[in-house]
Amino acid sequence: xxxxxxxxxxxxxxxxxxxxxxxxxxxxxxxxxxxxxxxxxxxxxxxxxxxxxxxxxxxxxxxxxxxxxxxxxxxxxxxxxxxxxxxxxxxxxxxxxxxxxxxxxxxxxxxxxxxxxxxxxxxxxxxxxxxxxxxxxxxxxxxxxxxxxxxxxxxxxxxxxxxxxxxxxxxxxxxxxxxxxxxxxxxxxxxxxxxxxxxxxxxxxxxxxxxxxxxxxxxxxxxxxxxxxxxxxxxxxxxxxxxxxxxxxxxxxxxxxxxxxxxxxxxxxxxxxxxxxxxxxxxxxxxxxxxxxxxxxxxxxxxxxxxxxxxxxxxxxxxxxxxxxxxxxxxxxxxxxxxxxxxxxxxxxxxxxxxxxxxxxxxxxxxxxxxxxxxxxxxxxxxxxxxxxxxxxxxxxxxxxxxxxxxxxxxxxxxxxxxxxxxxxxxxxxxxxxxxxxxxxxxxxxxxxxxxxxxxxxxxxxxxxxxxxxxxxxxxxxxxxxxxxxxxxxxxxxxxxxxxxxxxxxxxxxxxxxxxx
Amino acid sequence: xxxxxxxxxxxxxxxxxxxxxxxxxxxxxxxxxxxxxxxxxxxxxxxxxxxxxxxxxxxxxxxxxxxxxxxxxxxxxxxxxxxxxxxxxxxxxxxxxxxxxxxxxxxxxxxxxxxxxxxxxxxxx
Numbered sequence: 164x165x166x167x168x169x170x171x172x173x174x175x176x177x178x179x180x181x182x183x184x185x186x187x188x189x190x191x192x193x194x195x196x197x198x199x200x201x202x203x204x205x206x207x208x209x210x211x212x213x214x215x216x217x218x219x220x221x222x223x224x225x226x227x228x229x230x231x232x233x234x235x236x237x238x239x240x241x242x243x244x245x246x247x248x249x250x251x252x253x254x255x256x257x258x259x260x261x262x263x264x265x266x267x268x269x270x271x272x273x274x275x276x277x278x279x280x281x282x283x284x285x286x287x288x289x290x291x292x293x294x295x296x297x298x299x300x301x302x303x304x305x306x307x308x309x310x311x312x313x314x315x316x317x318x319x320x321x322x323x324x325x326x327x328x329x330x331x332x333x334x335x336x337x338x339x340x341x342x343x344x345x346x347x348x349x350x351x352x353x354x355x356x357x358x359x360x361x362x363x364x365x366x367x368x369x370x371x372x373x374x375x376x377x378x379x380x381x382x383x384x385x386x387x388x389x390x391x392x393x394x395x396x397x398x399x400x401x402x403x404x405x406x407x408x409x410x411x412x413x414x415x416x417x418x419x420x421x422x423x424x425x426x427x428x429x430x431x432x433x434x435x436x437x438x439x440x441x442x443x444x445x446x447x448x449x450x451x452x453x454x455x456x457x458x459x460x461x462x463x464x465x466x467x468x469x470x471x472x473x474x475x476x477x478x479x480x481x482x483x484x485x486x487x488x489x490x491x492x493x494x495x496x497x498x499x500x501x502x503x504x505x506x507x508x509x510x511x512x513x514x515x516x517x518x519x520x521x522x523x524x525x526x527x528x529x530x531x532x533x534x535x536x537x538x539x540x541x542x543x544x545x546x547x548x549x550x551x552x553x554x555x556x557x558x559x560x561x562x563x564x565x566x567x568x569x570x571x572x573x574x575x576x577x578x579x580x581x582x583x584x585x586x587x588x589x590x591x592x593x594x595x596x597x598x599x600x601x602x603x604x605x606x607x608x609x610x611x612x613x614x615x616x617x618x619x620x621x622x623x624x625x626x627x628x629x630x631x632x633x634x635x636x637x638x639x640x641x642x643x644x645x646x647x648x649x650x651x652x653x654x655x656x657x658x659x660x661x662x663x664x665x666x667x668x669x670x671x672x673x674x675x676x677x678x679x680x
Numbered sequence: 681x682x683x684x685x686x687x688x689x690x691x692x693x694x695x696x697x698x699x700x701x702x703x704x705x706x707x708x709x710x711x712x713x714x715x716x717x718x719x720x721x722x723x724x725x726x727x728x729x730x731x732x733x734x735x736x737x738x739x740x741x742x743x744x745x746x747x748x749x750x751x752x753x754x755x756x757x758x759x760x761x762x763x764x765x766x767x768x769x770x771x772x773x774x775x776x777x778x779x780x781x782x783x784x785x786x787x788x789x790x791x792x793x794x795x796x797x798x799x800x801x802x803x804x805x
Contacts, residue, residue: 228711228712231713234688270705274716
């Protein structure tokens with residue numbers, strides 16, 4: 164059989180876990196048994212992971228081994244700077260300051276050194292045309308650069324603000340370009356917003372959006388784009404007089420007020436709040452030293468329900484708690500000091516906590532720096548153990564709110580002392596890509612692995628919407644497929660924990676040798 | 681165990697496999713080190729395994745004579761060189777701790793300079 168000789172013959176069907184098109188290459192998902200489209204060859208080729216067994220090679224779920232991208236600890240105050248594109252290519256911003264592009268199998272494709280010094284709060288954003296925006300605090304100013312997909316310079320070093328602005332936040336915008344919110348250089352009481360297009364041309368020149376009353380002090384900013392296109396902003400302020408605490412507001416990308424800044428919690432805390440959105444709503448959370456708090460708002464900025472508060476004195480640092488959305492509800496990961504448990508709390512749109520479940524693993528991730536993402540019913544959590552323990556990975560279900568296994572899965576190389584700014588992103592095909600730092604021996608690292616078992620099975624014989632049956636052909640042969648990302652790889656899932664097919668796949672073709680043989 | 685050194689910081693990392701530089705990355709088995717130009721890191725050379733006569737010839741004439749004279753009064757040195765003189769001994773593995781300990785001992789006895797010890801351990805056949 165030759166490419167393009169794809170003739171549906173097999174009659175087997177599986178439930179589609181997502182919208183599937185005719186000729187999509189499919190894998191079976193070990194979590195729910197559904198079939199999903201292979202996104203990246205290199206990620207789908209790795210099939211196994213066993214919770215509690217360290218990820219050390221391809222058989223135990225390793226995609227890209229522990230890779231030191233920088234020989235210094237990257238001080239990325241609001242989590243490490245890493246993004247991936249639909250081809251599975253990964254971009255990182257680390258150190259002082261290097262932009263690196265990796266292929267899905269971890270090969271260094273290109274690297275650009277900005278040759279700066281005193282860098283912190285690294286941000287890297289994937290813009291809607293594929294360009295890469297890099298924002299960084301390089302003492303004493305906030306600067307940005309824009310590169311194309313191959314790291315050719317589009318916009319050279321541009322200063323946004325001249326000083327005094329470590330704790331800014333920036334996001335890419337659905338309509339193109341990016342927005343940034345930061346503390347004014349000359350007056351810490353002033354927060355400014357600016358936006359730029361995909362080429363780095365100013366759309367909104369730095370504009371004051373809030374002037375806080377009281378005494379000057381550092382302000383920690385976070386922003387998120389809402390389903391309406393507007394921007395929700397949370398600011399945690401730190402000083403010792405009145406008019407301090409946690410504030411929120413909603414603004415249009417042009418800087419117009421949708422909902423003026425309002426006080427949520429009057430306690431002064433010098434950490435980044437968490438903020439996340441879903442269709443019609445957004446949520447904000449922050450521990451304040453005494454309680455873990457969370458709030459829900461609609462897109463207009465109207466608070467839903469009332470303040471959600473849990474007694475705890477743990478987790479009081481940036482990057483120790485995480486607020487997520489599964490598209491229906493919000494989920495908060497926080498730390499409860501009374502019993503040293505890490506807690507997973509479901510927060511519903513009406514503004515109340517629905518249920519809280521302990522998701523403490525073994526080894527425990529209680530009160531550790533961590534990050535997490537949601538994908539297809541699961542939350543993948545990565546935490547840095549304090550001291551010399553390896554990083555750990557845990558998986559929780561938003562169906563039950565509980566861990567799939569309480570056995571933490573270790574990965575990477577043990578440090579002498581771990582860091583404070585871990586980030587984990589979804590790679591697709593039930594994979595995770597973590598970027599984290601070690602204080603000693605100082606380093607910044609990426610690692611990619613699986614967080615759920617998968618196995619390539621065959622091709623979709625028909626296009627269906629999620630939750631419908633999709634007929635699958637898995638017979639021996641060579642077929643053309645709808646384009647996927649990655650590089651050409653072989654795979655053998657015939658002896659996986661989940662039995663699948665065997666063969667080789669490239670971006671537009673697959674050769675199958677048969678199921679379970 | 682193979683090692684790789686970060687040149688500017690002089691940090692040395694134990695790695696699973698001898699470092700190989702491929703496309704901007706030092707591949708070392710369980711660890712990888714990004715190095716765009718291949719100049720930021722360097723593999724730490726593994727001491728060689730040499731024949732007995734090759735090992736003895738790594739020492740200068742003066743060093744060999746001084747060590748031979750010391751054998752009559754120093755049991756540690758005599759024991760080590762007796763092993764070398766045993767006809768069943770064919771090779772000397774310079775990575776073995778006992779060999780490196782003897783070289784250190786020769787340094788403490790004033791029979792070998794410290795930099796000469798480093799030269800012997802870094803010998804590449």
